Ligand SMILES: Nc1ncnc2c1ncn2[C@@H]1O[C@H](COP(=O)(O)OP(=O)(O)O)[C@@H](O)[C@H]1O
């Protein structure tokens with residue numbers, strides 16, 4: 237488990253992550269049902285899916301924390317379960333449940349985590365200071381974690397995940413439950429990391445997060461990959477460019493020719509490539525609260541899975 | 548390198564060196580030492596005082612009315628060995644049950660440790676070494692008190708910390724076995740009251756078990772605690788005060804129990820944390 241199986245020269249051509257036919261079962265439940273993923277070096281991949289889709293399970297398999305029942309997994313060209321130490325040394329993880337030591341202060345939390353990587357002394361101190369600055373936590377070194385706000389906790393968790401200068405960072409729902417302001421701070425940090433060449437795997441159930449950050453989005457539903465592409469292509473291939481969203485009581489039978497009509501709950505979605513036509517139709521037929529906008533990932537998700545992401 | 552001025556400096560170096568096994572085990576130990584250093588002395592109070600109260604009340608208190616010698620020893624000196632064994636046993640068993648369960652269930656400490664280069668085995672071997680260090684520490688304190696109180700007559704007592712360490716691995720491992728199956732922290736009560744307490748009291752803490760009727764006597768011989776207490780008695784008073792002629796077997800059984808329960812307990816905890 238401790239031997240390094242092959243020279244780990246970060247060759248640009250080799251994908252950082254390669255999954256083929258990965259299956260994971262918990263008793264009778266199949267949490268991951270045959271998933272293929274390739275993540276190229278220096279790109280950001282977003283796994284988008286509702287609660288229970290299998291995002292965390294997949295992240296743990298990729299991170300070498302959990303074994304799979306079937307399929308092949310390679311991270312840096314190594315099987316992360318067979319070569320846990322070698323893979324995890326080069327990997328940063330920001331888990332969904334942060335597992336920070338509540339009673340320790342911010343700096344000691346980093347210190348303890350650094351020890352797991354063999355980091356200590358000046359190397360540790362310099363890195364910790366730089367990361368706290370990067371995550372806007374400078375001045376909080378002596379604050380106990382239990383007194384931190386949710387946003388600061390998450391930023392600390394990200395700083396901790398970066399402590400070993402990872403080539404590849406896994407973030408499991410990094411902004412769930414946070415204020416929009418904090419979310420934007422975190423997005424900015426992730427963009428910066430990506431611009432420095434760090435490969436990122438992000439799980440989320442926020443469309444906007446995936447659209448903002450990802451080069452590739454994989455939509456996971458019930459343990460299966462239902463679509464995978466760039467955010468734009470996902471929208472282009474699955475839906476017309478524009479949509480009118482209105483109350484489902486509105487007469488849908490008169491929808492403009494060539495429109496795609498979807499009904500979800502009490503909302504009616506009328507899609508069309510011609511925005512003017514949609515606006516005209518809305519002015520005639522729809523009353524009350526109506527929204528005309530470009531089609532989004534959320535619409536793609538609804539169409540592909542028949543349910544909203546946060547349901 | 549001005550590259551270092553930027554955010555996280557991925558580009559500046561090749562892949563980092565993987566931490567060695569020793570570094571990984573030590574890091575777990577250090578984590579616990581860091582997190583619990585404030586409470587180490589506070590926790591020492593019950594771990595050390597309970598056995599000492601028992602010695603005071605029973606050994607010296609009741610012992611005053613006891614004329615007879617036990618294994619050729621005054622009563623309080625007879626009890627000293629069991630008191631030492633009991634200190635290590637409860638320290639390790641408590642650490643590997645309640646404390647481990649809290650880390651597992653409430654603090655989710657292991658899930659973040661698992662995201663570092665630590666393997667599940669590193670975590671629990673390191674944790675067992677931490678248990679044993681605490682056991683060693685508290686056994687040493689009790690051994691000093693016993694020596695000052697005049698309940699020790701052999702210079703071999705200097706090895707008491709080692710015996711405390713080994714005993715703690717055995718009972719830490721046993722604690723892991725229990726922790727790997729419980730779903731609720733209250734279930735440990737059963738392990739302590741129905742498992743450990745009778746084992747402590749019927750393994751030679753209060754009276755010489757060789758005087759028990761068969762098959763109770765053979766049952767006592769079969770428990771690891773009997774061998775622990777006999778080993779400690781060699782250290783407090785010498786082998787001539789042993790309960791059985793084959794007392795030389797006892798340290799080996801003690802070490803074997805540590806290896807057996809330690810390895811088994813670690814394995815069980817490994818499977819418990821891996822989803
Ligand atoms: N350790 C586990 N034991 C049993 N079932 C699990 C376990 N972990 C996850 N699951 C189940 O697997 C499915 C996927 O879970 P998860 O990967 O956490 O989804 P997500 O992160 O997308 O919300 C869920 O139905 C969940 O209940």
Ligand SMILES: [Mg+2]
Pocket residue numbers: 291292293332408409
């Ligand atoms: Mg999850």
